[in-house]
Amino acid sequence: xxxxxxxxxxxxxxxxxxxxxxxxxxxxxxxxxxxxxxxxxxxxxxxxxxxxxxxxxxxxxxxxxxxxxxxxxxxxxxxxxxxxxxxxxxxxxxxxxxxxxxxxxxxxxxxxxxxxxxxxxxxxxxxxxxxxxxxxxxxxxxxxxxxxxxxxxxxxxxxxxxxxxxxxxxxxxxxxxxxxxxxxxxxxxxxxxxxxxxxxxxxxxxxxxxxxxxxxxxxxxxxxxxxxxxxxxxxxxxxxxxxxxxxxxxxxxxxxxxxxxxxxxxxxxxxxxxxxxxxxxxxxxxxxxxxxxxxxxxxxxx
Amino acid sequence: xxxxxxxxxxxxxxxxxxxxxxxxxxxxxxxxxxxxxxxxxxxxxxxxxxxxxxxxxxxxxxxxxxxxxxxxxxxxxxxxxxxxxxxxxxxxxxxxxxxxxxxxxxxxxxxxxxxxxxxxxxxxxxxxxxxxxxxxxxxxxxxxxxxxxxxxxxxxxxxxxxxxxxxxxxxxxxxxxxxxxxxxxxxxxxxxxxxxxxxxxxxxxxxxxxxxxxxxxxxxxxxxxxxxxxxxxxxxxxxxxxxxxxxxxxxxxxxxxxxxxxxxxxxxxxxxxxxxxxxxxxxxxxxxxxxxxx
Amino acid sequence: xxxxxxxxxxxxxxxxxxxxxxxxxxxxxxxxxxxxxxxxxxxxxxxxxxxxxxxxxxxxxxxxxxxxxxxxxxxxxxxxxxxxxxxxxxxxxxxxxxxxxxxxxxxxxxxxxxxxxxxxxxxxxxxxxxxxxxxxxxxxxxxxxxxxxxxxxxxxxxxxxxxxxxxxxxxxxxxxxxxxxxxxxxxxxxxxxxxxxxxxxxxxxxxxxxxxxxxxxxxxxxxxxxxxxxxxxxxxxxxxxxxxxxxxxxxxxxxxxxxxxxxxxxxxxxxxxxxxxx
Numbered sequence: 001x002x003x004x005x006x007x008x009x010x011x012x013x014x015x016x017x018x019x020x021x022x023x024x025x026x027x028x029x030x031x032x033x034x035x036x037x038x039x040x041x042x043x044x045x046x047x048x049x050x051x052x053x054x055x056x057x058x059x060x061x062x063x064x065x066x067x068x069x070x071x072x073x074x075x076x077x078x079x080x081x082x083x084x085x086x087x088x089x090x091x092x093x094x095x096x097x098x099x100x101x102x103x104x105x106x107x108x109x110x111x112x113x114x115x116x117x118x119x120x121x122x123x124x125x126x127x128x129x130x131x132x133x134x135x136x137x138x139x140x141x142x143x144x145x146x147x148x149x150x151x152x153x154x155x156x157x158x159x160x161x162x163x164x165x166x167x168x169x170x171x172x173x174x175x176x177x178x179x180x181x182x183x184x185x186x187x188x189x190x191x192x193x194x195x196x197x198x199x200x201x202x203x204x205x206x207x208x209x210x211x212x213x214x215x216x217x218x219x220x221x222x223x224x225x226x227x228x229x230x231x232x233x234x235x236x237x238x239x240x241x242x243x244x245x246x247x248x249x250x251x252x253x254x255x256x257x258x259x260x261x262x263x264x265x266x267x268x269x270x271x272x273x274x275x276x277x278x279x280x281x282x283x284x285x286x287x288x289x290x291x292x293x294x295x296x297x298x299x300x301x302x
Numbered sequence: 303x304x305x306x307x308x309x310x311x312x313x314x315x316x317x318x319x320x321x322x323x324x325x326x327x328x329x330x331x332x333x334x335x336x337x338x339x340x341x342x343x344x345x346x347x348x349x350x351x352x353x354x355x356x357x358x359x360x361x362x363x364x365x366x367x368x369x370x371x372x373x374x375x376x377x378x379x380x381x382x383x384x385x386x387x388x389x390x391x392x393x394x395x396x397x398x399x400x401x402x403x404x405x406x407x408x409x410x411x412x413x414x415x416x417x418x419x420x421x422x423x424x425x426x427x428x429x430x431x432x433x434x435x436x437x438x439x440x441x442x443x444x445x446x447x448x449x450x451x452x453x454x455x456x457x458x459x460x461x462x463x464x465x466x467x468x469x470x471x472x473x474x475x476x477x478x479x480x481x482x483x484x485x486x487x488x489x490x491x492x493x494x495x496x497x498x499x500x501x502x503x504x505x506x507x508x509x510x511x512x513x514x515x516x517x518x519x520x521x522x523x524x525x526x527x528x529x530x531x532x533x534x535x536x537x538x539x540x541x542x543x544x545x546x547x548x549x550x551x552x553x554x555x556x557x558x559x560x561x562x563x564x565x566x567x568x569x570x571x572x573x574x575x576x577x578x579x580x581x582x583x584x585x586x587x588x589x590x591x592x593x594x595x596x
Numbered sequence: 597x598x599x600x601x602x603x604x605x606x607x608x609x610x611x612x613x614x615x616x617x618x619x620x621x622x623x624x625x626x627x628x629x630x631x632x633x634x635x636x637x638x639x640x641x642x643x644x645x646x647x648x649x650x651x652x653x654x655x656x657x658x659x660x661x662x663x664x665x666x667x668x669x670x671x672x673x674x675x676x677x678x679x680x681x682x683x684x685x686x687x688x689x690x691x692x693x694x695x696x697x698x699x700x701x702x703x704x705x706x707x708x709x710x711x712x713x714x715x716x717x718x719x720x721x722x723x724x725x726x727x728x729x730x731x732x733x734x735x736x737x738x739x740x741x742x743x744x745x746x747x748x749x750x751x752x753x754x755x756x757x758x759x760x761x762x763x764x765x766x767x768x769x770x771x772x773x774x775x776x777x778x779x780x781x782x783x784x785x786x787x788x789x790x791x792x793x794x795x796x797x798x799x800x801x802x803x804x805x806x807x808x809x810x811x812x813x814x815x816x817x818x819x820x821x822x823x824x825x826x827x828x829x830x831x832x833x834x835x836x837x838x839x840x841x842x843x844x845x846x847x848x849x850x851x852x853x854x855x856x857x858x859x860x861x862x863x864x865x866x867x868x869x870x871x872x873x874x
Contacts, residue, residue, distance in 0.1 A: 391604030
């Protein structure tokens with residue numbers, strides 16, 4: 001096979017140029033929206049309330065809690081559809097990452113599913129928390145698992161590694177596979193503090209790093225037990241009732257379900273500019289649909 | 303007798319291994335195609351945006367994987383822009399101008415760099431940004447530039463080695479050629495040796511592109527995000543999406559079966575991209591060897 | 597010309613040195629009586645103030661060792677196939693596919709395996725979560741296989757040319773040629789390939805992160821979960837900057853760098869010796 005290296009040069013050059021340039025072309029030929037978007041019905045509903053963002057421009061970088069992601073992404077998509085001059089990036093990583101990134105100033109908004117720890121407050125003074133939703137954390141098991149109710153003590157013992165077989169809590173005999181979250185996780189800390197009474201989590205627990213990963217791991221393992229944000233629970237896993245209380249966000253609201261936390265967005269000091277508008281929007285009347293769609297309870301008007 | 307048994311064992315093992323390896327590769331590709339079949343259409347890439355608008359017009363694609371593709375392409379272009387020229391120059395220098403102790407030291411450094419795990423480059427990039435923020439550049443942040451530089455560090459040794467090997471693999475007579483015509487060393491290098499080795503150098507460049515496209519660990523810590531405004535990064539400080547990171551995020555955080563299929567499709571796209579680049583490398587490498595084998 | 601190239605080379609060298617220098621600088625807080633010693637411990641429990649990374653060292657070494665135990669024999673067997681035992685056409689196809697394998701990104705292996713493997717392992721073995729030393733090592737083996745094969749291949753090309761006629765004249769068949777001549781004569785090259793593959797397995801992050809369970813304990817059996825140093829680094833990057841947990845990333849990085857550098861040097865030396873021997 002004879003390959004004329006000149007033709008390869010040309011091919012490669014064209015390849016890189018075409019795609020490199022087209023990607024960068026986006027910035028040269030910015031599609032500016034001079035007039036507001038068309039006033040057709042459903043679009044008008046969104047755009048009229050998104051008027052708050054009209055005329056604004058800039059970048060907004062968001063990172064942190066994985067429970068917050070569905071809300072962030074949905075809201076960001078709508079804002080960016082309405083205003084082409086705004087660019088919002090969303091990253092996950094967990095509450096620990098959220099606090100670290102906002103603390104170090106690497107993002108404009110850091111999401112956290114827990115309050116700041118003492119050493120975080122000490123290291124990053126001036127961080128402000130903005131709560132916008134109430135969410136619970138529930139233990140979850142595989143949907144085929146006959147054990148769907150546990151007492152608080154049983155939950156503690158299972159996660160601590162003291163109860164190791166499903167038969168000990170009324171299930172089919174077989175080892176219990178415990179899944180837990182990484183150290184900085186807000187979901188994790190809430191569960192450990194309020195669900196396990198600050199008890200230990202077995203060293204043998206498999207560590208996963210997001211609510212989504214927890215859900216897929218438990219959904220795939222018939223002997224698994226884990227915990228996740230109530231808002232994200234769906235048919236692929238079964239939420240375990242805790243001390244006879246159903247783990248729903250309504251129960252979280254009325255206080256009967258105790259393993260709860262708020263979802264926070266953290267900023268450095270008082271938010272300004274685009275960040276401020278974004279948070280106001282999220283925490284106000286307009287944010288309610290996004291929050292409820294994700295399964296959480298908005299703090300708005302509470 | 304033992305000898306005979308050993309021979310039979312070897313024959314069996316070699317057949318089983320070879321068939322096994324082929325089976326694994328075929329199964330992997332088939333699995334990816336099968337699991338992504340349900341979503342493989344234009345909508346996967348561009349959502350409901352017309353593709354010329356997205357690719358050439360900078361229209362936002364909020365529900366397709368195009369931003370990740372664009373991000374990957376821009377990323378490899380940026381990191382190669384740094385690594386390729388630097389790597390070729392360094393490779394030529396080591397091969398043609400450095401000698402003795404000096405040469406051995408640089409080669410040693412290149413070796414060490416080549417063996418360094420990629421997560422270390424990511425660790426370096428992240429820590430560097432924090433340091434810069436505390437000292438000379440308080441507005442520094444993770445983004446395209448940092449990621450590209452760290453990726454450049456990652457692929458630099460490949461580029462240097464490829465250039466070096468290509469030059470060293472040239473027949474000895476080539477070096478006499480220039481001298482016999484009265485050329486200086488530099489002229490000989492520039493006009494005879496480098497062009498002769500160009501295939502090997504090119505193969506190294508393509509290898510660098512491929513390696514930069516596939517890496518996840520570096521970009522994970524230096525600016526890759528889950529969603530980034532529906533298009534590729536617009537400036538050096540922008541955070542970006544990238545195919546390998548998108549796959550990682552979907553693997554870790556997918557909520558629906560459809561999302562998972564998108565993940566498989568992304569994996570397939572990335573696979574096609576890197577496999578093409580690596581195959582190109584291989585073809586170029588082979589043609590270079592054949593050229594100089596006489 | 598010398599000046600231009602020299603400058604470029606200098607920049608490249610400076611960049612590399614700079615990277616290592618900065619890493620050392622960031623790791624500085626570790627090199628106090630308190631710092632590093634804390635990390636040389638068998639317990640990792642940040643909540644209790646334990647920051648030992650030794651389980652991760654064992655995890656990394658175990659993963660790489662197990663991966664090589666699978667990959668190395670398979671690689672030699674594949675090369676044996678390609679260098680005589682297999683018929684011409686199939687041999688070429690096999691080698692082409694192995695070459696193509698080098699283009700498969702680790703994230704693709706890790707992703708596909710994360711979906712397929714854990715359920716299989718759970719079903720096949722009593723107990724365990726499927727996220728295990730074994731699972732991760734198997735995938736790593738597939739990952740590093742092409743590297744090992746290609747190194748042995750380039751080593752054997754020359755050897756084959758040199759010995760082919762001799763063995764044919766002696767009446768040896770291809771199998772005997774490989775078994776009796778190629779393998780014994782290329783010991784240095786085989787060792788280099790092994791070490792190179794080991795280093796590659798050691799440096800991988802994504803497979804370990806997604807398949808090994810990330811449990812910071814020394815494994816007692818292949819189906820136990822482990823945590824690799826590389827995965828550990830990415831996991832602790834989200835901890836408080838400057839705190840002992842975060843710093844352990846640098847300790848882990850330091851150990852990794854030391855090991856992979858030693859491997860790189862060893863391979864380079866073996867290469868030099870091997871070409872003058874055999």
